[in-house]
Amino acid sequence: MAGISGVLMEQRNKIFLAVSGIVFVALFWIFRISTEADAQDALMISFLSLENIEDAGDRRVRLGGIVDPGSIVIQKENLLDCNFTLAQGSFKVPVHYTQVRPDLFKDEAEVIVTGQYVNGVFEADELQTKCASRYEGDLRNESSYQLEDLDI
Amino acid sequence: MTPVAGGYALNLALGFSLFSIISVFWFHYNKDARLYFTAQRLVLGSCLLVGFATFVLAAELINSNFDIDYVAHYTSLETPAVYKLTALWAGQEGSLLFWLFILSIYAGTVVIQNQRRNVNLMPWVLVVLSVVMGFFLVLTNFVANPFAPTDADFQVMNGNGLNPLLQNATMAIHPPTLYLGYIGFTVPFAFAIAALISGDTGSLWIRSVRRWTLVTWMFLSIGIILGGWWAYQELGWGGYWAWDPVENASFMPWLTGTAFIHSILIQEKRDMLKTWNMVLIILTFSLVIFGTFLTRSGVMSSVHSFSASSLGPLFLGFVFFLLASSFALLAWRYSSLKSDSKIQSISSRESGFVFNNVLFVVLCFAVFWGTMFPVLTEAVQGTKITVGPPFFNQIVTPLALALLLLTGVGPLLVWRKTSKTSFYKNFPIPIFIGLTAAIVLIIIGFGSSVVMTASLSAFVLAAIMLEFGKGMQIRKTKLGETYSASLMHMISRNRSRYGGYIAHVGIVIMFLGFTGKAFDQEAEWGLRKGEEGHLAGYRFSLVQLSEAERPNHYAWIAEISVEDIGGEKVTSLHPEKRVYFHNNPNPDRRQPHSELDIHSTFRRDIYSVLSAVDTESGTAFMKIMINPLVRLVWIGGIILVFGTLISLWPRKEAN
Numbered sequence: 001m002a003g004i005s006g007v008l009m010e011q012r013n014k015i016f017l018a019v020s021g022i023v024f025v026a027l028f029w030i031f032r033i034s035t036e037a038d039a040q041d042a043l044m045i046s047f048l049s050l051e052n053i054e055d056a057g058d059r060r061v062r063l064g065g066i067v068d069p070g071s072i073v074i075q076k077e078n079l080l081d082c083n084f085t086l087a088q089g090s091f092k093v094p095v096h097y098t099q100v101r102p103d104l105f106k107d108e109a110e111v112i113v114t115g116q117y118v119n120g121v122f123e124a125d126e127l128q129t130k131c132a133s134r135y136e137g138d139l140r141n142e143s144s145y146q147l148e149d150l151d152i
Numbered sequence: 153m154t155p156v157a158g159g160y161a162l163n164l165a166l167g168f169s170l171f172s173i174i175s176v177f178w179f180h181y182n183k184d185a186r187l188y189f190t191a192q193r194l195v196l197g198s199c200l201l202v203g204f205a206t207f208v209l210a211a212e213l214i215n216s217n218f219d220i221d222y223v224a225h226y227t228s229l230e231t232p233a234v235y236k237l238t239a240l241w242a243g244q245e246g247s248l249l250f251w252l253f254i255l256s257i258y259a260g261t262v263v264i265q266n267q268r269r270n271v272n273l274m275p276w277v278l279v280v281l282s283v284v285m286g287f288f289l290v291l292t293n294f295v296a297n298p299f300a301p302t303d304a305d306f307q308v309m310n311g312n313g314l315n316p317l318l319q320n321a322t323m324a325i326h327p328p329t330l331y332l333g334y335i336g337f338t339v340p341f342a343f344a345i346a347a348l349i350s351g352d353t354g355s356l357w358i359r360s361v362r363r364w365t366l367v368t369w370m371f372l373s374i375g376i377i378l379g380g381w382w383a384y385q386e387l388g389w390g391g392y393w394a395w396d397p398v399e400n401a402s403f404m405p406w407l408t409g410t411a412f413i414h415s416i417l418i419q420e421k422r423d424m425l426k427t428w429n430m431v432l433i434i435l436t437f438s439l440v441i442f443g444t445f446l447t448r449s450g451v452m453s454s455v456h457s458f459s460a461s462s463l464g465p466l467f468l469g470f471v472f473f474l475l476a477s478s479f480a481l482l483a484w485r486y487s488s489l490k491s492d493s494k495i496q497s498i499s500s501r502e503s504g505f506v507f508n509n510v511l512f513v514v515l516c517f518a519v520f521w522g523t524m525f526p527v528l529t530e531a532v533q534g535t536k537i538t539v540g541p542p543f544f545n546q547i548v549t550p551l552a553l554a555l556l557l558l559t560g561v562g563p564l565l566v567w568r569k570t571s572k573t574s575f576y577k578n579f580p581i582p583i584f585i586g587l588t589a590a591i592v593l594i595i596i597g598f599g600s601s602v603v604m605t606a607s608l609s610a611f612v613l614a615a616i617m618l619e620f621g622k623g624m625q626i627r628k629t630k631l632g633e634t635y636s637a638s639l640m641h642m643i644s645r646n647r648s649r650y651g652g653y654i655a656h657v658g659i660v661i662m663f664l665g666f667t668g669k670a671f672d673q674e675a676e677w678g679l680r681k682g683e684e685g686h687l688a689g690y691r692f693s694l695v696q697l698s699e700a701e702r703p704n705h706y707a708w709i710a711e712i713s714v715e716d717i718g719g720e721k722v723t724s725l726h727p728e729k730r731v732y733f734h735n736n737p738n739p740d741r742r743q744p745h746s747e748l749d750i751h752s753t754f755r756r757d758i759y760s761v762l763s764a765v766d767t768e769s770g771t772a773f774m775k776i777m778i779n780p781l782v783r784l785v786w787i788g789g790i791i792l793v794f795g796t797l798i799s800l801w802p803r804k805e806a807n
Binding site: 011012014015018019022023026027029030033034043044045046047048062074076078079080099100101102103104106 | 315316317387388494495496497498503506507510511514517518521525526535536537538539540542543546547550551554676678743744745746761763764765766771773775
C-alpha cells in the first residue's frame, strides 16, 4: 500500500510541478511583454491628455476628445485628406488624417486618434469614433433647422 | 397610462424579489414548506412583471411614443418596425431591462423545472436568482429607468432614430444571443452557491446545471461569433476581432466558462476538481458582471462603451460583493469539497483536463491584464498606456497554441493512466501527420506562426479522426455495421463525447481561418470612371458611379469590376455610400453609412468600401482589402455550434 501511495504522491507532485511551471512561464511571458523596453514602442501606446501633448516627442501616442464643431476641413482634390481640431475642455490640437473616416465621424463626435505630433499638428494614422451603442445625442427641436444641402 | 404601468411593474417586481429572499430565510428557520412555495411564486411573479414591463416598452417603441425619453432617443418615425423593436437593446436603459427580461425567462424556467425537485438546493437558488434580479431591478427602478419621461422643453415630434449601423439583421440577433449566453451563467452560479450554503457539495448541482451551462456557453459562443461577423460586414475596417475592451469583456467569461464545461466532466466521471469547479463558476459569473461594468462605466476607452454613468460604481460594487461572499462561502465549505479520488498519473486524461483548465484560466488572466493595462498603468505611473492587437496577439498566441495542442492530445490520453502501449498505439499517426504538414509548409515558405498553427491543427484533426475511426472500426467488426451506420450510431450513443469532438473540429477550422490574417493586403484609391487600381494580382476598375433614392436613405453606388492577372473577370462589387435620414431638415440627424460589398470564397475575401464620393469630378474613393481564409472562421463557428447541439441533444432513453 505504501508503495502505491508513494507512486500516487510522486505523480501528484509531477502534476503540481507541471501546473506551476505552466503558470510561472505564462506569467513570466506576460510580465516580459508588458515591461520590455524594446516592445513598448510597438505594442504599447501612451494615452495622453491634450494638455500634455508636448510630452509626446516623436513617440506614437493616442489622444481622445471631441471633434471641435465646424473644424472639419476636407480637401476638395482628395476627399480622404481631412483636417480637424480635437478638443478636450479648453485644450485643442489640430489633427491631420488621410485615411478612410468612420461613418460616425462628424462635429462633436467623441473620437480616439493615434499618431505622432509633428510641428504642432497631430498626424493621425488611426481614427476611431465611439460606436453604435453611443448614438446618444440630445433631443433637438426640428423647427429650429432649415433644410441644407446633402453632404457626405 | 401604459408607460406608467411598465414603471409600476418594475417597482412591484423589485418588491417581489425582496420578499422572495425574506421568505426563503424564514422557511430556513421554521421549515414551513408554504414559505418555500411562496418564494417560488414570488420569483415567478417577479419574472412575469419584468416580462410585462418589457412588453410595455416594446409596444411604446413600436408606437413611437416620444413622450418616453428612451423611445425618443433610439427610434424615429422613419425607423422600420423591426428595428424599432431591436431598439429595445440599443441603449443603456432598454438593454438593462432586456437583461432583466432574459434573466426572468431563465429564472422562471428554473423554478418551473424544479418545483418539486432539488429541494435541498432550490431555496438558495431562489435567493441567488432574486439577489441578481434585485440588483438589476434597483438599476432599472432608480438609476436607469427605461420609462422616464422626455425632459425636453418642447414637444418632441420625431425621435433621434436608430443608428444605421444597428439597422442590420446580424445586429438584431447578436445582442440577444450574447445576452442569452452572458445571463445564462447566473443559473449554474446560483446552483453552485446554493450547494455551498446548503452543504450539499456533491455532484448534484453539477448534474443539475451541466445542460444549462452548455446551452449558455453555446449562446455566448454564437453571440461572440455574430459580433465578429457584424463588425466584419458592417464596420468597414476589414476585421472581425480588435481586442477591444468590450469584446474582451465577452471573451473572458467564455474562457473560464469553457474551462468549466470541461472540468465538470471530471467531477461527474471521477468525483474530482470539486473546489476548482466552484472557483471557475464564481469567476465566470463575476466576469460577466465585471464585463457589464466595463461596458457601462465608461472607465475604458472603448469604441463600444456606453456613455459614462453612475452605473459603473454600482456594478463594481456588485462584483466585489459577489467575489467576497462567494469565496467566503467557499472557504467555509472547503473541507467538504475535498475528494477521495486523486489523479493517478500525469499521463492520464484527467491531467490533460487539468492542464487545459489551467491554460484557459491563464489565458483569461492575460486578456484581463491587457484589458486593464491602461487603468493599471494610470494608477501606478500616472500615464495611461494603451495596448492593442499586437500586444494581445503576442501574449495570447503561445497560450492559444498550447491549448490547440492539448485539444489534440486530450482524446489520445486514457483515463487514470496512459500506458506505453496506449501511447505507441494512439500518438504516432497524429504526430506523423502534424510533422508532415509542418515540413510541407516550411518547404512552401510559410512563416513560423502559420507553420505552428497549421501543423498543430493537422495533429488535432488527425487525433479526432483517429478517435472516430477507432470507434467505427470496433462497431463494424463487432456488429457488422457499415461505416456510415456505425458513425451515426456511435455519435448517437455518446453524443456528449462526439459532439465535443465535432466542436473541437470547429475550433481547429477557426484557428486555420485566423492564420489568414497574417496575409491581409489593402489599398485605398480615388478612381474616376474607367480608371483602375491593382492589388494582390487583381485589377479593380470603376465601371460607373450611380445614385439612388430609397425610403430612408440616399445612396451613391460604385460598380467595380474585378479581374484577375490573366484578365478574366472575377466579380463585380457594388459598395455604397449612404446617407440615412437625408430628407430630415435637421442635419445632425443625417447619418452617413458605408454599405460594404464582399466577394467571399474559401481562399479569400475581396472586401470593398466606398469611403467618399466627389460628385463634381465623379471620383469614387474606395478601400479594397484582400482577406484570406476569413470564411473558415465562420464555417468553424457553425461547426462549433453544430457539435455543441449534438452534445445537448437528449438521448431517446432520457425522453
